[in-house]
Amino acid sequence: QQQVKQSPQSLIVQKGGISIINCAYENTAFDYFPWYQQFPGKGPALLIAIRPDVSEKKEGRFTISFNKSAKQFSLHIMDSQPGDSATYFCAADPQEQGNLIFGKGTKLSVKP
Amino acid sequence: KAGVTQTPRYLIKTRGQQVTLSCSPISGHRSVSWYQQTPGQGLQFLFEYFSETQRNKGNFPGRFSGRQFSNSRSEMNVSTLELGDSALYLCASSSGTGGNQPQHFGDGTRLSIL
Numbered sequence A: 001q002q003q004v005k006q007s008p009q010s011l012i013v014q015k016g017g018i019s020i021i022n023c024a025y026e027n028t029a030f031d032y033f034p035w036y037q038q039f040p041g042k043g044p045a046l047l048i049a050i051r052p053d054v055s056e057k058k059e060g061r062f063t064i065s066f067n068k069s070a071k072q073f074s075l076h077i078m079d080s081q082p083g084d085s086a087t088y089f090c091a092a093d094p095q096e097q098g099n100l101i102f103g104k105g106t107k108l109s110v111k112p
Numbered sequence B: 001k002a003g004v005t006q007t008p009r010y011l012i013k014t015r016g017q018q019v020t021l022s023c024s025p026i027s028g029h030r031s032v033s034w035y036q037q038t039p040g041q042g043l044q045f046l047f048e049y050f051s052e053t054q055r056n057k058g059n060f061p062g063r064f065s066g067r068q069f070s071n072s073r074s075e076m077n078v079s080t081l082e083l084g085d086s087a088l089y090l091c092a093s094s095s096g097t098g099g100n101q102p103q104h105f106g107d108g109t110r111l112s113i114l
Helices: none
Strands: A004-007 A010-014 A019-025 A033-038 A045-050 A056-059 A062-067 A072-077 A086-092 A106-111 B005-007 B010-013 B019-024 B031-038 B042-050 B053-057 B064-068 B074-078 B087-094 B109-113
Touching: A004 A086, A010 A019, A019 A086, A019 A106, A033 A062, A045 A056, A045 A062, A045 A072, A072 A086, A086 B042, B005 B087, B010 B019, B019 B087, B019 B109, B031 B074, B042 B064, B053 B064, B074 B087
Parallel strands: A010 A106, B010 B109
Antiparallel strands: A004 A019, A019 A072, A033 A045, A033 A086, A056 A062, A062 A072, A086 A106, B005 B019, B019 B074, B031 B042, B031 B087, B042 B053, B064 B074, B087 B109
């Protein structure tokens, strides 16, 4: 119940294309869903986050779509660039101080 | 504003030894969380400190411990190191007050056990 399932494990997209990463959760107590981007040798960097009372949030080329009834949320990267090549993690906050439950990550490669 | 700083960046230890890792949060942040990142298990929560008190703890053995100082800096200690403790240890800070405060991560300490 405390899991967040993320897919796909890896993704290859052409430059200019749309990258889509999906996550699903079981626990309805989760109330905050951030996405992190991690480059090799670096820590995860907060990209964008959403709360379940909102169905979509957009920041630049990054959009989170949230489906509360299906308990699913996804990250869309529009006009993907080679600089977007990184590992992306979805996460969920189970309303316990300081504890984020992370998906296993998606390694994105954007080909020029 | 300076980000989260973790020291050292790399550590090599042998089985049975102990190790202490350090984390300096973003200025003004009072909450510090620690995570272990491995290829197999991904990112797993270790514990969280706020105003020098441990508020939450993940499912790790008692060999893993931590503390927080009055300036919000935090240390994590692992005793009797095992090969399976090889991982990237990440620290994240947040304001810690109110709900769902964004967590900001440092670049981690890479711990290798020989």
